[in-house]
Structure formats: C-alpha cells, structure tokens
C-alpha cells in the first residue's frame with residue numbers, strides 16, 4: 001500500500017477567496033498570498049493519486065485564526081474523505097474534533113497545552129532552527145519545543161512533519177528513543193526543498209526505519225515527482241516499502 005501521510009486540501013470557496021483570507025489571516029497570508037502558491041481540491045488530489053499510484057492520502061487543514069473558517073475547512077475535509085472510499089483521510093484543523101476525522105492537523109502549537117487532547121493522531125508542523133527562510137518556517141515547532149511537547153504529552157500520537165524540524169538526532173538518546181517508539185513518526189514533507197536526499201538514510205538510522213513515513217506536502221510538491229524522489233533516496237526494497245506506505249498504514253491503522 002502506498003500512503004502519502006501529508007497533503008493539503010482546501011474547499012473551493014476558500015480557494016476562490018484566497019486574497020481576502022490572506023489579508024485577514026496573517027499565517028495564511030504568509031503562505032498563500034502569493035497566487036503562485038498552489039492550492040488543491042479533493043478532485044485535484046484524487047487525480048494526482050491516480051497519476052502517482054498512491055492508494056491513500058492524509059489530507060490536512062490549516063492553522064486558521066478564525067474558528068469559523070477552521071470549521072468550514074474541517075467539514076469539507078470530512079466530506080471529501082467520506083466520499084473517497086477510503087482514499088482520503090481527513091486531518092482536521094484544530095480545535096475541531098469533527099466526526100469522521102482520522103486525525104488533527106496540520107497544527108503548529110509550540111506548547112504541550114496547545115496541542116489538542118485527542119485519541120486521534122496529530123500532525124505537527126516542524127521547523128528547523130537554522131538554514132534558509134521560507135513561508136511557514138517562522139512560528140513552527142522547533143526540535144526543542146517538539147521535545148518538550150512529546151515529553152509532557154506521553155499519550156499523544158504524533159506525526160512530526162518535515163522531519164520534526166531536525167529532531168531525530170535526539171533519538172540516539174535511549175530515553176528519547178523509548179519515549180517516541182511506536183507513537184511518533186517522522187514525515188518527509190517538503191524534504192526536497194530542505195535537505196539533500198541523504199536525509200532519508202540518516203533519519204532511518206537515527207530513529208529506525210519504522211519511524212519514517214513519506215509525505216509529499218502536495219500540492220507544494222507533485223506526488224509523482226516526490227514519490228520518485230523517495231524511491232531514488234531509499235534504494236532498499238524493504239525500507240522503501242515501509243517508508244512509502246507500510247509504516248503509515250500501521251500508524252494510522254489502515255488495512256486492505
């Protein structure tokens with residue numbers, strides 16, 4: 001099973017209103033005010049999945065400041081997931097625990113208190129403490145904040161997006177490795193814009209292959225190109241199958 005654990009969808013109405021929303025919501029504006037920043041609907045994602053041979057995609061919301069917009073976004077994600085026959089899993093914007101949601105995300109809460117208490121997995125936007133600037137980097141969850149968060153919330157099941165901002169080095173500490181085992185998985189979303197392909201080998205060695213899952217960050221990256229990128233970076237067939245879907249399927253409780 002091929003699973004993309006990190007994509008983004010928006011309802012058509014919010015895409016049509018992007019300029020107004022970008023002016024009203026600072027975080028959204030930072031990432032989507034530029035009309036060249038891609039936004040996608042469920043139809044776009046399903047067509048992409050057909051092209052790229054993806055069985056299941058996790059579709060995330062956005063960290064809106066307006067709860068009404070977040071609720072509208074969540075309702076759309078749940079609806080398209082329900083209509084997708086299991087191909088799309090809805091990760092809804094916090095703090096809406098929508099019926100039919102498979103998870104919560106993408107969030108960028110830096111404090112343990114900010115992360116919603118839920119039985120559902122939470123996808124957290126990691127940010128590096130160094131390196132080049134890009135929209136969405138400022139205000140993300142840095143490795144230190146991420147470490148405090150998972151320490152304070154031992155029950156939380158977490159998808160640490162964008163390689164957890166570089167957190168995996170800490171997994172060489174035995175107590176950290178024990179604390180993340182089975183409940184934290186690191187995704188590769190936007191990796192091609194951040195790191196050299198060696199990051200796949202390095203993180204597999206640091207956290208164990210079972211702790212790594214492919215995320216494309218579609219539509220920022222096409223699933224087709226990003227899947228090919230991962231396949232080139234992870235030549236071993238067993239590891240590749242785990243990263244491209246086996247690990248995500250286990251983490252999300254998927255079967256077929």
Ligand SMILES: [Zn+2]
Nearest residue numbers: 106125126161
């Ligand atoms: Zn993100």
